[in-house]
Amino acid sequence: xxxxxxxxxxxxxxxxxxxxxxxxxxxxxxxxxxxxxxxxxxxxxxxxxxxxxxxxxxxxxxxxxxxxxxxxxxxxxxxxxxxxxxxxxxxxxxxxxxxxxxxxxxxxxxxxxxxxxxxxxxxxxxxxxxxxxxxxxxxxxxxxxxxxxxxxxxxxxxxxxxxxxxxxxxxxxxxxxxxxxxxxxxxxxxxxxxxxxxxxxxxxxxxxxxxxxxxxxxxxxxxxxxxxxxxxxxxxxxxxxxxxxxxxxxxxxxxxxxxxxxxxxxxxxxxxxxxxxxxxxxxxxxxxxxxxxxxxxxxxxxxxxxxxxxxxxxxxxxxxxxxxxxxxxxxxxxxxxxxxxxxxxxxxxxxxxxxxxxxxxxxxxxxxxxxxxxxxxxxxxxxxxxxxxxxxxxxxxxxxxxxxxxxxxxxxxxxxxxxxxxxxxxxxxxxxxxxxxxxxxxxxxxxxxxxxxxxxxxxxxxxxxxxxxxxxxxxxxxxxxxxxxxxxxxxxxxxxxxxxxxxxxxxxxxxxxxxxxxxxxxxxxxxxxxxxxxxxxxxxxxxxx
Numbered sequence: 001x002x003x004x005x006x007x008x009x010x011x012x013x014x015x016x017x018x019x020x021x022x023x024x025x026x027x028x029x030x031x032x033x034x035x036x037x038x039x040x041x042x043x044x045x046x047x048x049x050x051x052x053x054x055x056x057x058x059x060x061x062x063x064x065x066x067x068x069x070x071x072x073x074x075x076x077x078x079x080x081x082x083x084x085x086x087x088x089x090x091x092x093x094x095x096x097x098x099x100x101x102x103x104x105x106x107x108x109x110x111x112x113x114x115x116x117x118x119x120x121x122x123x124x125x126x127x128x129x130x131x132x133x134x135x136x137x138x139x140x141x142x143x144x145x146x147x148x149x150x151x152x153x154x155x156x157x158x159x160x161x162x163x164x165x166x167x168x169x170x171x172x173x174x175x176x177x178x179x180x181x182x183x184x185x186x187x188x189x190x191x192x193x194x195x196x197x198x199x200x201x202x203x204x205x206x207x208x209x210x211x212x213x214x215x216x217x218x219x220x221x222x223x224x225x226x227x228x229x230x231x232x233x234x235x236x237x238x239x240x241x242x243x244x245x246x247x248x249x250x251x252x253x254x255x256x257x258x259x260x261x262x263x264x265x266x267x268x269x270x271x272x273x274x275x276x277x278x279x280x281x282x283x284x285x286x287x288x289x290x291x292x293x294x295x296x297x298x299x300x301x302x303x304x305x306x307x308x309x310x311x312x313x314x315x316x317x318x319x320x321x322x323x324x325x326x327x328x329x330x331x332x333x334x335x336x337x338x339x340x341x342x343x344x345x346x347x348x349x350x351x352x353x354x355x356x357x358x359x360x361x362x363x364x365x366x367x368x369x370x371x372x373x374x375x376x377x378x379x380x381x382x383x384x385x386x387x388x389x390x391x392x393x394x395x396x397x398x399x400x401x402x403x404x405x406x407x408x409x410x411x412x413x414x415x416x417x418x419x420x421x422x423x424x425x426x427x428x429x430x431x432x433x434x435x436x437x438x439x440x441x442x443x444x445x446x447x448x449x450x451x452x453x454x455x456x457x458x459x460x461x462x463x464x465x466x467x468x469x470x471x472x473x474x475x476x477x478x479x480x481x482x483x484x485x486x487x488x489x490x491x492x493x494x495x496x497x498x499x500x501x502x503x504x505x506x507x508x509x510x511x512x513x514x515x516x517x518x519x520x521x522x523x524x525x526x527x528x529x530x531x532x533x534x535x536x537x538x539x540x541x542x543x544x545x
Contacts, residue, residue: 003103003107004107004110004111007103007107007111008111008114008115011111011115012115012118014468034481038126042126042130045130045131046130046131049131049135049138050134053135054138054139056139062135062141062242063239063242063243063248064239064242065135066135066152066238066241066245067235067238067239067241069131069132070152070238071235072127073123073124073127073128074124074156074235074238075160076123076124076127077120077123077156077157077160077161078160078163078164113161113165113277117157117158120157120161121153121157124153124157125153128153128156129149132149132152132153136149141245142247144245145246145247148245148247148259149245151241151244151245152238152241152245155266155270158274159237159238159269159270162270162276162277165277166276190330190334190335190338236269237270238266240265243258243259244262244266247259311403315404315407316407316410319408319411322386322387323386323411326470329379329386329473329474332378332379332382333377333379333382333415334415336373336376337415337418337422339373340419340422340423341422341426343369344366344369344423344427359431359433359436360433360511360514361510362427362431363427363431363436363439364440364514364515366423366424366440366444367440367444367514367518369423370420370423370440370447370448371447371487371494372488372491374419374444374447374448374451374452375451375487375491376484377412377416377448377451377455378474378480379412379415380408380456380459381458381480381483381484382473382474382477382479382480383412383456383460384456384460384463384465385463385464385477385479386470386473387463387465388466388467391544395541395542395544401537401538401541402537402538405456405533405537408456409449409452409456412456413448413449413452416445416448416451416452417445417448420441420444420445420448421441424437424440424441424444436511443518443522446519446523446526447521447525447526449526450522450524450525450527450528450529450530451483451487451525453526453530453532453533454483454525454529455483456533457529457532457533457536457540458479458482458483460540460541460544462479463544498517498518501513501517
């Protein structure tokens with residue numbers, strides 16, 4: 001146990017270390033900015049609960065709402081839990097170090113799993129605790145609700161993380177038998193994410209479809225009740241924890257025996273899953289982790305032909321291989337290729353077919369979604385951070401920094417461009433207007449290039465080169481977080497400007513106003529940051545590290 005606690009302490013402390021390349025004042029300022037964003041988002045959630053909490057009580061779905069809040073936090077953990085598990089368990093720079101120590105592999109696995117759980121628990125607590133306290137006050141729940149809800153918060157990240165480990169550990173064991181382990185793992189992680197995301201979006205769509213056929217207030221209220229009941233029944237452990245917290249009788253028992261029964265059911269499910277996870281990990285973790293340290297072995301026949309390519313294309317291949325062979329980087333950078341089309345399919349066909357949106361509004365929604373999603377191009381936001389300590393190799397290459405940047409931009413434009421093309425053809429099937437398709441796609445392409453230049457410049461100013469796991473390089477990197485929020489602010493501002501101009505200038509030229517505003521913004525962003533990146537790249541690259 002002493003070894004276990006020592007490893008947990010070491011890894012947990014390392015997870016939250018501040019970037020020493022930034023001054024203390026800058027770190028404090030950035031953390032304060034993130035705090036403000038958190039307060040705004042959580043404030044909106046609490047405001048909604050304060051205003052509508054009484055309504056949920058009247059409908060008799062208080063427990064279902066609590067279960068839905070647990071589910072919301074658990075989904076966030078589930079989507080990113082697999083990547084966190086893989087990053088820390090397999091693709092951390094300390095894997096070889098821990099495997100060489102006289103420590104049982106099961107102890108290393110348990111310690112790393114605990115660290116991932118504690119990190120996700122902090123996120124769940126930040127999301128759930130203020131919301132649940134506000135809901136408890138509004139609903140006038142028994143005083144026992146407040147200590148019991150802490151039990152629910154503790155359990156919320158455990159179920160998705162245990163499921164993630166049950167999936168991830170055997171997956172890495174299977175991958176260990178193949179040669180191109182990094183690339184194959186990236187593909188499998190993306191497919192797993194795609195499967196989870198499709199199921200989640202379909203689940204949300206089905207849960208919102210109850211009672212929406214009639215435009216009748218009573219039917220809408222009934223449909224809302226059915227939605228929450230459907231969601232709660234699909235995640236029974238969270239529903240049982242909600243009933244436990246509110247001391248709601250169930251199974252024909254009084255409140256206290258019912259609470260014990262609910263706790264036994266919830267804890268029993270989690271205990272069985274945890275036992276299954278420990279058994280699987282103990283059997284296959286060592287093989288899977290050790291295999292990730294093996295180099296790619298390639299037999300030679302002596303008949304291979306080597307072709308020489310130019311410096312630019314060699315750098316393009318290098319950038320792509322570095323991206324795809326590290327699953328954490330591949331997942332963070334390429335999920336938009338999966339998530340965006342799924343969102344557009346459900347937006348266009350699942351909801352658009354019922355509301356019969358005009359073509360111009362369909363393409364406006366497409367443009368807004370594309371502007372939001374190109375802001376999630378993590379590959380561009382970590383263009384130099386991902387090189388880590390190997391940045392010295394890039395600096396010693398006999399190739400200009402502009403050539404290296406062009407190679408990186410080509411990869412990032414392929415990611416954003418593929419997303420835009422796939423998404424545009426999805427919308428084109430529902431709104432067959434070729435002119436609007438061309439305009440919306442062109443505007444999105446221009447903005448994508450501008451954002452890529454901005455994100456690369458932002459990362460080049462202060463790349464986070466000192467990281468241990470890919471998770472640190474991406475999820476714990478303000479060079480990723482801040483551009484996302486800046487992009488979000490730009491999109492919200494453009495949308496507000498469009499609605500203002502439509503009302504003031506000409507309500508009859510909606511299409512012209514919409515695309516003029518977004519095209520002007522895309523052109524401005526592209527021109528400014530294209531020239532800024534070219535002008536400052538050499539100087540910033542020289543001082544990097």
